[in-house]
Amino acid sequence: MAVSAGADAASAVSYEPVIGLEIHVQLATRTKMFCGCEMSFGDPPNTHTCPVCLALPGALPVVNELAVHLALMIGLALGCELAPRSIFHRKHYFYPDLPKGYQISQYDEPLCRGGSLGGVRLHRVHMEEDAAKLIHMGASGRIHGSEISVVDFNRGGSPLVEIVTEPDVHSAEQAGEWLRLLRVTLRQLGVSDVNMDEGSLRCDANVSLRPAGTTALGVKTELKNLNSFRFIEAGIRAEIARQEGVLDAGATVSQETLHFDPSSGQITSLRSKEEAHDYRYFPEPDLPPVAITEQMIARARAAMGELPLDREQRLQQAFGLTAERARALAFRRELGDYFEQAVAAGGDHGATPTELLQTLANLIAVELPPRIGSDTDPFDCSVTPAAMLALARMLATKQINMGGARTVIERLAEHGGEVEAIVAQEDLGALGDGDELATVVAAALAAHPDAAERLRTGNQKAIGPIVGFVMRETKGRADGSEVTRLVHQQLGL
Amino acid sequence: MIDRNQVLHVARLARLILDEQEIVAMQRDLGSVLDHIETIGELALDDVVPTAHVIELTAALRADEPVDSLSRQATFAGAPAVSDDGFIVPSPQA
Numbered sequence: 001m002a003v004s005a006g007a008d009a010a011s012a013v014s015y016e017p018v019i020g021l022e023i024h025v026q027l028a029t030r031t032k033m034f035c036g037c038e039m040s041f042g043d044p045p046n047t048h049t050c051p052v053c054l055a056l057p058g059a060l061p062v063v064n065e066l067a068v069h070l071a072l073m074i075g076l077a078l079g080c081e082l083a084p085r086s087i088f089h090r091k092h093y094f095y096p097d098l099p100k101g102y103q104i105s106q107y108d109e110p111l112c113r114g115g116s117l118g119g120v121r122l123h124r125v126h127m128e129e130d131a132a133k134l135i136h137m138g139a140s141g142r143i144h145g146s147e148i149s150v151v152d153f154n155r156g157g158s159p160l161v162e163i164v165t166e167p168d169v170h171s172a173e174q175a176g177e178w179l180r181l182l183r184v185t186l187r188q189l190g191v192s193d194v195n196m197d198e199g200s201l202r203c204d205a206n207v208s209l210r211p212a213g214t215t216a217l218g219v220k221t222e223l224k225n226l227n228s229f230r231f232i233e234a235g236i237r238a239e240i241a242r243q244e245g246v247l248d249a250g251a252t253v254s255q256e257t258l259h260f261d262p263s264s265g266q267i268t269s270l271r272s273k274e275e276a277h278d279y280r281y282f283p284e285p286d287l288p289p290v291a292i293t294e295q296m297i298a299r300a301r302a303a304m305g306e307l308p309l310d311r312e313q314r315l316q317q318a319f320g321l322t323a324e325r326a327r328a329l330a331f332r333r334e335l336g337d338y339f340e341q342a343v344a345a346g347g348d349h350g351a352t353p354t355e356l357l358q359t360l361a362n363l364i365a366v367e368l369p370p371r372i373g374s375d376t377d378p379f380d381c382s383v384t385p386a387a388m389l390a391l392a393r394m395l396a397t398k399q400i401n402m403g404g405a406r407t408v409i410e411r412l413a414e415h416g417g418e419v420e421a422i423v424a425q426e427d428l429g430a431l432g433d434g435d436e437l438a439t440v441v442a443a444a445l446a447a448h449p450d451a452a453e454r455l456r457t458g459n460q461k462a463i464g465p466i467v468g469f470v471m472r473e474t475k476g477r478a479d480g481s482e483v484t485r486l487v488h489q490q491l492g493l
Numbered sequence: 494m495i496d497r498n499q500v501l502h503v504a505r506l507a508r509l510i511l512d513e514q515e516i517v518a519m520q521r522d523l524g525s526v527l528d529h530i531e532t533i534g535e536l537a538l539d540d541v542v543p544t545a546h547v548i549e550l551t552a553a554l555r556a557d558e559p560v561d562s563l564s565r566q567a568t569f570a571g572a573p574a575v576s577d578d579g580f581i582v583p584s585p586q587a
Binding site: 029030031035036037038044045046047048049050051054062063064065066067068085087092093094095096109134135136137147148149150151152153278280283285287288289290291 | 507508545546550551552554557558560568579583584
């Protein structure tokens with residue numbers, strides 16, 4: 001996507017943003033990457049430390065087997081090439097969150113290379129340990145101007161996977177959308193909590209601009225620690241605007257690490273970006289290469305289950321759902337499971353008309369969640385999949401309209417029960433093509449002669465008050481399309 | 494011989510402040526280390542496969558089972574400054 005550079009578009013160049021993403025994923029293990037300290041979030045600081053993660057002399061790291069297994073699942077899910085021998089390196093830099101003076105990471109032999117997800121190619125996926133948590137104390141309490149910092153090593157040494165994309169992303173919105181896809185994929189795999197608030201999913205974005213239509217890459221900046229989807233999109237948008245300003249002024253963008261402050265929208269320089277060789281990578285002498293066996297790969301593959309994108313495709317193909325509905329169901333595993341169970345309640349779905357399946361998908365993906373609490377697992381509520389199928393059937397055969405269906409879902413969510421019984425009890429059945437509805441329509445036309453006249457002369461909007469009258473009179477039980485048909489019929493249109 | 498700017502760059506990475514005399518000395522010392530490393534280039538290594546480790550081993554993996562961590566008292570025992578929350582360090586941003 002090309003963006004126009006500023007208001008003076010006539011003379012200004014239009015730029016294409018080129019964005020690559022680096023995502024850190026904390027793996028769902030019980031213990032840290034290289035020691036047996038328990039993983040924790042929210043425990044008192046420095047209660048999960050040991051000689052290894054505090055870097056005491058003589059302590060030796062040992063690789064967590066489950067972390068490798070989970071990293072392999074990620075590699076397989078993203079279609080990466082898996083290295084048969086994967087090597088850990090020391091990445092050196094001095095910072096108080098890194099007691100060893102280096103981070104154990106991977107360099108030229110990462111666990112996974114290549115692959116793609118949702119049209120974005122991946123560069124690599126590697127394993128590493130997390131740094132400790134630094135709390136900067138100071139007058140403002142913010143990172144700038146702090147005088148002392150306090151280190152909490154509970155997080156130090158947590159198992160991370162870093163996923164690096166190719167620069168295939170071209171807008172802030174695309175970045176947000178792709179990260180949502182990645183998150184739902186990782187959640188489905190069960191490899192991580194992918195909780196951005198708690199830092200188990202963190203994203204950095206490399207942003208550069210180039211004149212639209214050219215292929216050479218511009219100088220990139222790195223936006224650090226964008227810790228919510230909203231901030232990711234806002235941060236990238238702000239950085240694109242900043243770089244446009246720099247380029248339009250005839251200056252050059254300098255390569256640096258930036259911090260986006262979501263409350264002010266300001267971007268500030270964090271520290272000058274060190275060149276890769278400044279990290280002085282060398283093979284970690286304390287860790288021999290990790291050999292990835294066929295057995296390990298087979299185990300990882302067996303643990304994977306169906307991925308959201310695959311399920312989205314299957315739901316479209318097998319049930320004839322629209323892409324939007326299929327995605328809504330596939331991206332929330334429990335909604336997808338609930339839908340498929342509802343379909344199964346009707347027996348062989350091959351015999352179920354596509355229209356009914358679409359209605360059912362619509363009820364489950366759109367109407368159900370807000371009525372049971374949008375984050376509630378539908379299996380934990382009193383609305384059963386079979387009841388939703390029964391309701392979809394009544395909708396498809398026009399025995400009830402959508403307003404009535406919504407009321408039924410509310411009643412089911414309150415106390416469960418049988419759909420037909422609720423419809424009968426609350427008198428929610430749709431007024432169909434019987435005389436009763438025709439009589440009400442006639443009364444509506446008589447009550448709104450002006451609207452009837454305007455409708456007769458071709459003003460379609462004039463039907464509003466007439467339908468409104470019918471809905472009031474029938475307590476919302478009338479079928480909208482049937483009312484429209486009767487109105488047109490009675491006006492001789 | 495490495496140049497003065499390279500010495501200053503390496504010193505910065507190591508968070509060292511060098512005076513004028515030390516810069517000259519480091520230039521000489523680092524230069525001779527590099528010269529020595531250069532002699533490896535004289536060896537015939539075409540047939541030697543690059544390796545990351547001296548011994549041909551693969552990593553032993555550890556089951557994901559928690560073990561006891563240190564007590565906070567032990568954790569903080571050698572620290573020059575602590576607060577209730579952790580190790581106090583000079584702010585890297587200061």
